Amino acid sequence: MFFIKHFIIKICYNIKRRVCTMNLDKNEKRYNSKLFRFFDLLYRLLVLNIMTIIISLPIITFFPAIVAMVSTLKYDMSETGIFKPYFRNFKKYFWKSFWMGLALLICFVAGAYAYYFWINVETNLAFMKIIIQIGIVVISICVLILVLLVSHLPQLICIFKDLPNFQIFKVSFYSSFRYFLTTLIMLIVNLVAYGSLVIILTLIFTSKKIDEETGKTVLAVHSSVRIMLVIWTMIGISLPKYLGLRFTKPLYYKLEKIDMEKINQQIEEDINNEK
Structure with a gap:
């Protein structure tokens, strides 16, 4: 039994x-399964996009929010949650990215003001017209250099987090020209992410009609523009950034292997030996 x-x-x-x-x-x-991984990725991109937009509303926190998104997309997509890694990265890179973003914002505002100033100068003197043209060309070149710098900065901040800001600017400037194909890809990514918002807002504020009852001009936003705005709010920034990181992964993997501290120490030793 x-x-x-x-x-x-x-x-x-x-x-x-x-x-x-x-x-x-x-x-x-x-x-x-592929279907589950796809929807999981879509959910993470949606959450990242919405959090980045909300945190970017004060404007001065825009660049830290972007850096936190890039770091999360690059290193933390395999974690169970997405909120905790994002805010951890936001806190981790806040001050470094804040000051760099503030410097870039000041440069862009100064460049826009200078361009607006030179473009509106009226003169009949041939010499002054030449000066104005030179000024516009110089400002355009400076703005282009800033755009090239911005294309690599968020990724480089995550890779070389211990480097001083000026050194990161130098590495970004070098990478922009040395790896021009990668720079071009990141420029396209930024153009899709931010240029699409500019187009949507332009369509919204230029879509006007006269109200028959009141006779006043009111906004008449087409339904397709509203759909575009909803899509951008959901994945307008996170999806281009994710694809950009996927396409440029070999370059940033190579840069991660570089020990910048050893390079700086070697440069300092060479300078001391020469003295």
Whole structure:
């Protein structure tokens, strides 16, 4: 009787273990399926995009929010949650990215003001017209250099987080010309991410009609523009950034292998030896 009871218990135990194993296998297959991974990625991109937009509303926090997004996309997409890694990265890179973003903002505002000033100068003197043209060309070149710098800065801040800001600017300037194909890809990414918003806002504020009842001019936003705005709010920044990081992964992987501290120490030693 004891052996029969023991035999029945053993059979039940094996059946239970087999059922649990089958359930685990089913869950594992479900979690590893392409469809599940796609929707999981879409959810993460959506959350990252919305959080970045909300945090960027004060404007001065725009660049830290972008750096936090890039760091999360680059290093933390395999984690279970997405909120905690994002805010951890936002806190981690805040001050470094804040001061760099503030410097870039001041430069862009100064460049826009200078361009507006030179473009509106009226003169009949041929010499002054030449000066104005030179000024416009110089300002355009400076703005272009700033745009090239911005294309690599968020990624380089995440890679060389211990470098001083000026050194990161130098590395970004060098990378912009040395790896021009990667720079071009990142420029396209930024153009899609931010240029699309400019186009949408332009369409919104230029879509006007006269109200027949009041006779006043009111906004008449087309439904397609509203759909575009919703899509941009959901994945307008995060999706281009994610694709950009995927396409440029070999370059930034190579840069991650560079020990900038050793290079700086070697330069300092060479300078001291020359003295």
